[in-house]
Amino acid sequence: MSTFKDLVRVAFTGLLARKVRTLLLLLGPMIGVAAIIASVGLTDSAKGDLKQKVAKLGTNLIEAAASSSFGGQNPTLPTDAVERALTVKTVEKVSAVVELSNIAVTPYTEAREKFETVPIPVLAADSNLPAVLQVNLVSGRWINQFDEDSEVRAAVIGVGLAREFDVLPGENRTIELAGIPYGVVGILDSVELEPGFDNAVFISFARAEIDFLDDEVQPNKMYVRCTEGTESETSEALKTAVNLGGPQEISTDIKSEALELAAQSDRQLQMIVISMGLLAIIVGGLGIANVMSISVIQRSAEIGIRRALGHTRNIIAVQFLFEAIVVGVIGGILGVLLGMLAIFVGASIAGWVFVMASWLAPAGIILAITISILAGLYPARRAAKLEPLETLRLG
Amino acid sequence: MNASTSADSSNLTILMELSHVSRVYGSGEAAVWALRDVSLVIRAGDFVSIVGPSGSGKSTMLGLLGCLDVPTEGTITVGDEEVTRLADAARTRVRGKSIGFVFQQFHLIPHLDAIGNVETALLYRSLKPAERRDRAMASLERVGLGRRADHRPVQLSGGEQQRVALARALVTEPKILLADEPTGALDTKNAANVMEILSGLRSSERAVVIVTHDLDIANSAVRKVSMLDGGIVSDEVLRS
Ligand SMILES: Nc1ncnc2c1ncn2[C@@H]1O[C@H](COP(=O)(O)OP(=O)(O)OP(=O)(O)O)[C@@H](O)[C@H]1O
Numbered sequence A: 001m002s003t004f005k006d007l008v009r010v011a012f013t014g015l016l017a018r019k020v021r022t023l024l025l026l027l028g029p030m031i032g033v034a035a036i037i038a039s040v041g042l043t044d045s046a047k048g049d050l051k052q053k054v055a056k057l058g059t060n061l062i063e064a065a066a067s068s069s070f071g072g073q074n075p076t077l078p079t080d081a082v083e084r085a086l087t088v089k090t091v092e093k094v095s096a097v098v099e100l101s102n103i104a105v106t107p108y109t110e111a112r113e114k115f116e117t118v119p120i121p122v123l124a125a126d127s128n129l130p131a132v133l134q135v136n137l138v139s140g141r142w143i144n145q146f147d148e149d150s151e152v153r154a155a156v157i158g159v160g161l162a163r164e165f166d167v168l169p170g171e172n173r174t175i176e177l178a179g180i181p182y183g184v185v186g187i188l189d190s191v192e193l194e195p196g197f198d199n200a201v202f203i204s205f206a207r208a209e210i211d212f213l214d215d216e217v218q219p220n221k222m223y224v225r226c227t228e229g230t231e232s233e234t235s236e237a238l239k240t241a242v243n244l245g246g247p248q249e250i251s252t253d254i255k256s257e258a259l260e261l262a263a264q265s266d267r268q269l270q271m272i273v274i275s276m277g278l279l280a281i282i283v284g285g286l287g288i289a290n291v292m293s294i295s296v297i298q299r300s301a302e303i304g305i306r307r308a309l310g311h312t313r314n315i316i317a318v319q320f321l322f323e324a325i326v327v328g329v330i331g332g333i334l335g336v337l338l339g340m341l342a343i344f345v346g347a348s349i350a351g352w353v354f355v356m357a358s359w360l361a362p363a364g365i366i367l368a369i370t371i372s373i374l375a376g377l378y379p380a381r382r383a384a385k386l387e388p389l390e391t392l393r394l395g
Numbered sequence B: 001m002n003a004s005t006s007a008d009s010s011n012l013t014i015l016m017e018l019s020h021v022s023r024v025y026g027s028g029e030a031a032v033w034a035l036r037d038v039s040l041v042i043r044a045g046d047f048v049s050i051v052g053p054s055g056s057g058k059s060t061m062l063g064l065l066g067c068l069d070v071p072t073e074g075t076i077t078v079g080d081e082e083v084t085r086l087a088d089a090a091r092t093r094v095r096g097k098s099i100g101f102v103f104q105q106f107h108l109i110p111h112l113d114a115i116g117n118v119e120t121a122l123l124y125r126s127l128k129p130a131e132r133r134d135r136a137m138a139s140l141e142r143v144g145l146g147r148r149a150d151h152r153p154v155q156l157s158g159g160e161q162q163r164v165a166l167a168r169a170l171v172t173e174p175k176i177l178l179a180d181e182p183t184g185a186l187d188t189k190n191a192a193n194v195m196e197i198l199s200g201l202r203s204s205e206r207a208v209v210i211v212t213h214d215l216d217i218a219n220s221a222v223r224k225v226s227m228l229d230g231g232i233v234s235d236e237v238l239r240s
């Protein structure tokens, strides 16, 4: 034990005596470990953020859209699609929408020219949509049964469009849909799983039928909340239940899967950064081996006198290894701290929550130590092989 | 001349013995017999000077006495240990336990201060740091450098550096102190100072062996061994 302490003490004095050289030695393992920690931590933080989002939004949102496998221009769902969907046991909530095509949306008549060319989606939606999407209104209210029954020209706009049109929350405003004025009754908050809704306009089915459609209005898309964990079965069941004829006419999409996919594509980037970190560590290791080999030659007189004073070859070898290990430990710790700082800064900038797996810090330090031991082996052997008489040159 | 004219001191403990020792460098045509069939006994209380022309084998013999080297032929005994039979690690331990060295070039470790250099001799010996420090300090005080304990070699004069080296050699209380040209790199005043310390180290338990070119120093010893061409040509007791 006291030998161990002596080894550590001598390693420290040796390293402290050559501060610049020691700093250079530290750089390799430090940068390598920092790069690895930062890349794993940052992708984990990003993934953690996505996971949080998915958890908040729920994994159980299914989009069921009419597909155009028959070649029809505007495929639609049956009028009673909502009732049919609700016959599936695992379905909890349903909302139907239809996207109306080619309606110019303008904030007021005078601005028609400016906005006519901007495609702004207009959707007819039922009163359940915010509940199914689990999204709130920034202000005002959603389209309700009264709007449906009384056929008033009421519209809800997405938060992005509200900003575009300078509509203040609670303000009494009208917008024009193909020149027809609609009163804005509410502003919908942004919908993570359906970013297109931020700039969309929502009106009632009844009003859509009167103002913009020739035939009876039919939904072309449904949003379905199912029991958690039954997403795939529900998707399949929906296809049969909604379209009694041919299941090929309706396509389903589990909305959270896109986010999970996004998290996966980050893995590749992570692998690249980790490889670069490993490369940095290996180069750092070679640097340690190189600098320490030179140091063995420079310190050959010191090694010779230590051998004369009774230090065995093993002690000399282990002493050099300990210098490498101390470099590895300190470089590793500094690397972990630097990596954590990078994660913290990166996550703060991106607005993520700081996520760092508990195994990362010990793994980084162990990696740095392993590399420095490997790097120290060769110089340590060389130091141990020196013959005291050859290095001391007696008189 | 005979290699054992100092036989009259045979009542004292034998600390070290070279017996028919040869040391050959290289082999075949290029072989150099640095030592040829040398026998020598070092006893406790000895104060020996080794003299001889350059290349006569003085340093080679000192390396063998110090267990820094192994002979090509013959046996070397330190205490009751036949070091020629020992493996490198065991030989190194004998060296650490029984032998102290002083070199012409001091060979202090440049990044350590005086006391750090002295302490180096006490490393890996299961000593508590405080005890190690105390012993190193005592040793420095013995050579009159207690006040310079925290000075690094570059901050010390040649004479002071050699005294630090002496303190380092003494701190382990070795039975045998070997010095190869200890005054070779010093001016007269510092040389005298170092020699004064060395002669003060003479004791009935210890032997001091000094290789030197300086005849005054050689003749101030108690026993003088003269070498020529790898052999001992005379071994005389100058005083008792
Ligand atoms: N490592 C070596 N390889 C080959 N020959 C050597 C080696 N070391 C010493 N010699 C030779 O052995 C002989 C004795 O050398 P040694 O160093 O012992 O002489 P010395 O008496 O100490 O001389 P000096 O007074 O010059 O120091 C010399 O001829 C020298 O050239």
Ligand SMILES: [Mg+2]
Pocket: A394, A395, B058, B059, B060
């Ligand atoms: Mg010599």
